[in-house]
Amino acid sequence: MFTKLQRTLDWRHWFLGTFPHGIHPAENKHFTAGLPIQRLPFSKRLVLPLSQHAGKPSKPIVHPGQEVVRGEPIALADGFMSVPLHAPATGVIREIELMPTAKGPRTLSIILEVYPGDSQEVRYFKSRNVDEMSQQEIVKAVQETGLVGLGGAAFPTHVKLTPPKDHKVHTVLINGCECEPFLTTDHRVMLEQAEDLVAGTRIFMKALNAERAIIGTENNKLDAVEAIRAKLPKDGSITVQAVKTKYPQGAEKMLAKALMNLEIPSGGYPSSVGLAVFNVSSTAQVGALLPVNGGVIERVVTVTGPGIEKQGNYNVPIGTPIRFILDQLGFRGSAQHIILGGPMMGSCISSLDVPITKGCGGVLVLTERDVQSEASRTSHPCISCGACVEACPMHLNPCQLGRLAYKSQYDEMQSSFHLNDCFECGSCSYVCPSSIPLVQYFRIAKSANREKAKKS
Amino acid sequence: MNKSASRSPSQETLNVQLHTSPYLRPSASVEVIMRNVVYALLPICMFSVYQFGISVLALVIVCVGACLLTEHFVCLCSSKPSTTNDWSVVITGLLLALTLPPGFPLWMAAVASIVGVAVGKLFFGGLGYNVMNPALVGRAFAQAAFTVPMTTWVPYLSENRFTEFIPSSLTLPFLRPIPTADWVAENAIDGFAGATPLALMKFEQVPTDSIQMLLGTTAGSSGETSALLILLCGAYLVMRRMMNWRITASVLLTAAATSGAFYLLNPEIYPDPLFTLCSGGLMLGAVFMATDMVASPVTPWGIWIYGAFIGFVTVIIRLFGGLPEGVMYAILLANAASPLISAATQPKIYGAVKRKGGQ
Numbered sequence: 052m053f054t055k056l057q058r059t060l061d062w063r064h065w066f067l068g069t070f071p072h073g074i075h076p077a078e079n080k081h082f083t084a085g086l087p088i089q090r091l092p093f094s095k096r097l098v099l100p101l102s103q104h105a106g107k108p109s110k111p112i113v114h115p116g117q118e119v120v121r122g123e124p125i126a127l128a129d130g131f132m133s134v135p136l137h138a139p140a141t142g143v144i145r146e147i148e149l150m151p152t153a154k155g156p157r158t159l160s161i162i163l164e165v166y167p168g169d170s171q172e173v174r175y176f177k178s179r180n181v182d183e184m185s186q187q188e189i190v191k192a193v194q195e196t197g198l199v200g201l202g203g204a205a206f207p208t209h210v211k212l213t214p215p216k217d218h219k220v221h222t223v224l225i226n227g228c229e230c231e232p233f234l235t236t237d238h239r240v241m242l243e244q245a246e247d248l249v250a251g252t253r254i255f256m257k258a259l260n261a262e263r264a265i266i267g268t269e270n271n272k273l274d275a276v277e278a279i280r281a282k283l284p285k286d287g288s289i290t291v292q293a294v295k296t297k298y299p300q301g302a303e304k305m306l307a308k309a310l311m312n313l314e315i316p317s318g319g320y321p322s323s324v325g326l327a328v329f330n331v332s333s334t335a336q337v338g339a340l341l342p343v344n345g346g347v348i349e350r351v352v353t354v355t356g357p358g359i360e361k362q363g364n365y366n367v368p369i370g371t372p373i374r375f376i377l378d379q380l381g382f383r384g385s386a387q388h389i390i391l392g393g394p395m396m397g398s399c400i401s402s403l404d405v406p407i408t409k410g411c412g413g414v415l416v417l418t419e420r421d422v423q424s425e426a427s428r429t430s431h432p433c434i435s436c437g438a439c440v441e442a443c444p445m446h447l448n449p450c451q452l453g454r455l456a457y458k459s460q461y462d463e464m465q466s467s468f469h470l471n472d473c474f475e476c477g478s479c480s481y482v483c484p485s486s487i488p489l490v491q492y493f494r495i496a497k498s499a500n501r502e503k504a505k506k507s
Numbered sequence: 508m509n510k511s512a513s514r515s516p517s518q519e520t521l522n523v524q525l526h527t528s529p530y531l532r533p534s535a536s537v538e539v540i541m542r543n544v545v546y547a548l549l550p551i552c553m554f555s556v557y558q559f560g561i562s563v564l565a566l567v568i569v570c571v572g573a574c575l576l577t578e579h580f581v582c583l584c585s586s587k588p589s590t591t592n593d594w595s596v597v598i599t600g601l602l603l604a605l606t607l608p609p610g611f612p613l614w615m616a617a618v619a620s621i622v623g624v625a626v627g628k629l630f631f632g633g634l635g636y637n638v639m640n641p642a643l644v645g646r647a648f649a650q651a652a653f654t655v656p657m658t659t660w661v662p663y664l665s666e667n668r669f670t671e672f673i674p675s676s677l678t679l680p681f682l683r684p685i686p687t688a689d690w691v692a693e694n695a696i697d698g699f700a701g702a703t704p705l706a707l708m709k710f711e712q713v714p715t716d717s718i719q720m721l722l723g724t725t726a727g728s729s730g731e732t733s734a735l736l737i738l739l740c741g742a743y744l745v746m747r748r749m750m751n752w753r754i755t756a757s758v759l760l761t762a763a764a765t766s767g768a769f770y771l772l773n774p775e776i777y778p779d780p781l782f783t784l785c786s787g788g789l790m791l792g793a794v795f796m797a798t799d800m801v802a803s804p805v806t807p808w809g810i811w812i813y814g815a816f817i818g819f820v821t822v823i824i825r826l827f828g829g830l831p832e833g834v835m836y837a838i839l840l841a842n843a844a845s846p847l848i849s850a851a852t853q854p855k856i857y858g859a860v861k862r863k864g865g866q
Contacts (some may be wrong), residue, residue: 388526480529
């Protein structure tokens, strides 16, 4: 609380960039923000879904019974809109079968039985000089790392590195906002892997032929700004800037507004206005992996919430089941919600066999007490208070959209009220004093519209 | 936490709930907001009781009671759970009482409450669906049905206000109000003229000192006299982020600007802007009634237009209409127009692209 008060009173924070609207949920980052990244032991079994990214699933190149080495590719990209998958640990492939995932439906996953007691050192690598690589080589190398947006969207990174021909990217934005409450993954990465972060930024700039790069973070992470500033190159092409702490500052559209005062057009890409936006964790991974020709085999995950005893930031191998993490870190049995991602946009899991995937930056365990306060609230009719209109970062009219959704007029929601511009940040549901599940309505409306479009 | 509380999840079935995001909620709910509006109205009620005595206390109790009973009864009739526990109907009762003259017959107040809540709110579907502010619907009904008691004023701070009722208050149901002229003559201090500052200004061109109107030492409806107190109570709600200050600002600014323009044209006949702001029900209307969430627009521009409409129409009615006061009709008109205003002022979305051609 004190630091939040300090930020409000200190005049130097008043003129930082931001975007209009948005909300200020309790940050709850103090539980884990000060804890350095630690390692967890290997789980006995890793579950590696073939579809951890937006786009086509990867094609497996291993068969049950085959031995693999930590870092070795086990599935290849299926076309351009796809990425390969690497073995996060040394062991033997047990099976390729349907397993539950955070998204809901069971998906085809490679099950890897880990050799116990194996070292966490990566032996499968090949050094190379990134400075000598051409733009096409970098894009290809990034695809080979299997990297996707680690902020949560899991969009393949190399696709962002190849903007449409008529779009010229002049500025690379590195997104270190991490506006979700509780999560401190990106914060720790910026503090501890600043060197990799800067290296990755340079690689992105080279691949896109961009003139400059801005690393943006919220002003509740000023220590990270200091840490990065110490590692910046002298030529001034990369800068680091703090913006005001506000949810959902971490959305790329909001970051473009706050740092560059540019609006990414509705239905367009960041490259439409000459930008490319990458998450800090992805950038740091590129900086670390490209020189050694490695693959994404682990990621930093914040394990937090009142239901966890040993909260902290952990470097977790991809595919580690949630059950194993909770076993390791002490789990209070009264948990009511286990959420992958943050509390505003994450998803609840129904099975502890769900693994950590590339896009998952946090495991949040809320206890009975946190959930009860939520369940005891009754829903009222809309009182037109306009709180949602003032919260919506996209300047939509959630109040009107909610009324239409209640009447199932999904077509009109899209044709007159820009439903598809909603990126489901949940600010409207958060502020609604009547507890109307607005964003939930919009998700239903959007999927109903998609189904309809598919049929016709 | 003791060690035994931590268990291994692999050994037992988990009792987890599945929801969709967001999982966090702040504490402000409809009940909390409405309750805080009631808190904000209480000082105004107390000041009114201090000023006009037990008659106002009875008026407040009757209005709130009648509103609560009406809502409860209508909910019972339509076999729905009672919605009285969301506090919104208490606000309606308080606001209605505050807009009535202090000596208003109690039975008429009860009728106005019933009409306001039943016709103005519940017939439309209850909280959230009413087109107009129910308290003002009740008052408009009273204005039309009981014209004489609605314009009968009593002196403030009369000596035995805490020991005896204003005679007209205790009129028996369905009878004409007891005339108060004798009582007023007995109790009036420093030559009370039996009129509010607005009526004095309109019909006799006698201005009243603005300081008096700010502090509330004038005649008028029970809750409208002290502009300063109303502003302070409104400030509390704004600080709690439970009221839209833009509506209030827009109403007051437009009213000041419009009356200022007329004042500059002819200072002899038209009142100055400060008089306009402090007199009559403008302050109470701007702070507590125009800001009624249900009946006001939600769009950013719509809010300013709505407020400006109220401010402008109020001044026009006051200066050129037959009535000395126009706040009530201005707000009711704006309430009726607010869906239109909302529809006409849809916010411009982030990254809006101009659509080419038709569609």
